[in-house]
Amino acid sequence: MRVALFALRAPVVALWVLCGLLTIGLVFPWAGRSGRLGLKKHWSRVLLMLCGVRTRIQGDPVKTGxxxxxxxHVSWLDIFVLNVVRATAFVAKQEIRHWPIIGWLAAGADTIFIERGYRHAVHRAGQAMKLRFSRNQPVGLFPEGTTSEGFDVLNFYGNLFEPAREPDIAIQPVALRYYHRGERSALPAFVGEESLLQNLWRLLGTTGVSVELVFLPLIGTPDQAKPPRAELASHARQSIREVVLVNQA
Incomplete structure (x- = not known):
C-alpha cells in the first residue's frame, strides 16, 4: 500500500513543484504583488491536496493588514499550511535557501532569509519584515529556530519580535497540531538528520494526515504599548504551548 501510494503521488507532486518553479520564474515577474500572493495561496492549497494533507482552522486569523x-515549527509543510489561510512572507534560516526544491521555492516566494551568527543579520531581517508590514502583508515567524516533533514547544528567540512592536502591527500566536488518522502524530515532522526524500516517503505513502491551525488571541491591542520583545516571545510561547500540550495521543 505504501509503495503504491508513493508511486502514484510522487510524480504528481514533482510535476506540481516544477509548475511552481516555472511560475516563479516566468509568471511572477509580470503578475504584480496581488497576483503573486493569489498564486502562492492557490499553489500551496493544491500542494497540500496532492500530499493528502487536510487543514482545519480554529480561531480567527487576521485576514487584513x-x-x-x-x-x-514542525515540518516543511508549515509554510504552505499558513499560505492556505493567507499568503505569507516567512522568516527562515539561510540554510533553507540551499535546500533542493524547498529552498528554491522559498527563495522565489518572498521568504526573508536570516544568516544566524552574523552581527547585522537580525537587523537586516527586521528591516525586511518592516517592508512587508508596510505592504500590509503577514509575516510568519518560527521563533523556536528549528523544528520539533510537535508535542511540545521549544524556547522562543525574541529578537525578531522587535519589528512587530509598532502600534499598528498585530501579533498573533498560531499553534500547529498534526494528526494521522485522527490521532496526534509526529509522522509529518521534519526533524534531525532526516532527508526531504525520507520525509516524503513517509508522508506520501500514507493517508489520513491533517493539521489543525489554532489562531490564538492577539497579544495586546492597537491602542496599547507593546511589552519588550522578550515578554512578547514568552507570552506567545506560553499561549501556543497550552494548545500543543492538549489532546495528545
Missing amino acids: PVLWAVN
Whole structure:
C-alpha cells in the first residue's frame, strides 16, 4: 500500500513543484504583488491536496493588514499550511535557501532569509519584515529556530519580535497540531538528520494526515504599548504551548 501510494503521488507532486518553479520564474515577474500572493495561496492549497494533507482552522486569523504570526515549527509543510489561510512572507534560516526544491521555492516566494551568527543579520531581517508590514502583508515567524516533533514547544528567540512592536502591527500566536488518522502524530515532522526524500516517503505513502491551525488571541491591542520583545516571545510561547500540550495521543 505504501509503495503504491508513493508511486502514484510522487510524480504528481514533482510535476506540481516544477509548475511552481516555472511560475516563479516566468509568471511572477509580470503578475504584480496581488497576483503573486493569489498564486502562492492557490499553489500551496493544491500542494497540500496532492500530499493528502487536510487543514482545519480554529480561531480567527487576521485576514487584513500587517500581522506577525508566531508559529511553532514542525515540518516543511508549515509554510504552505499558513499560505492556505493567507499568503505569507516567512522568516527562515539561510540554510533553507540551499535546500533542493524547498529552498528554491522559498527563495522565489518572498521568504526573508536570516544568516544566524552574523552581527547585522537580525537587523537586516527586521528591516525586511518592516517592508512587508508596510505592504500590509503577514509575516510568519518560527521563533523556536528549528523544528520539533510537535508535542511540545521549544524556547522562543525574541529578537525578531522587535519589528512587530509598532502600534499598528498585530501579533498573533498560531499553534500547529498534526494528526494521522485522527490521532496526534509526529509522522509529518521534519526533524534531525532526516532527508526531504525520507520525509516524503513517509508522508506520501500514507493517508489520513491533517493539521489543525489554532489562531490564538492577539497579544495586546492597537491602542496599547507593546511589552519588550522578550515578554512578547514568552507570552506567545506560553499561549501556543497550552494548545500543543492538549489532546495528545
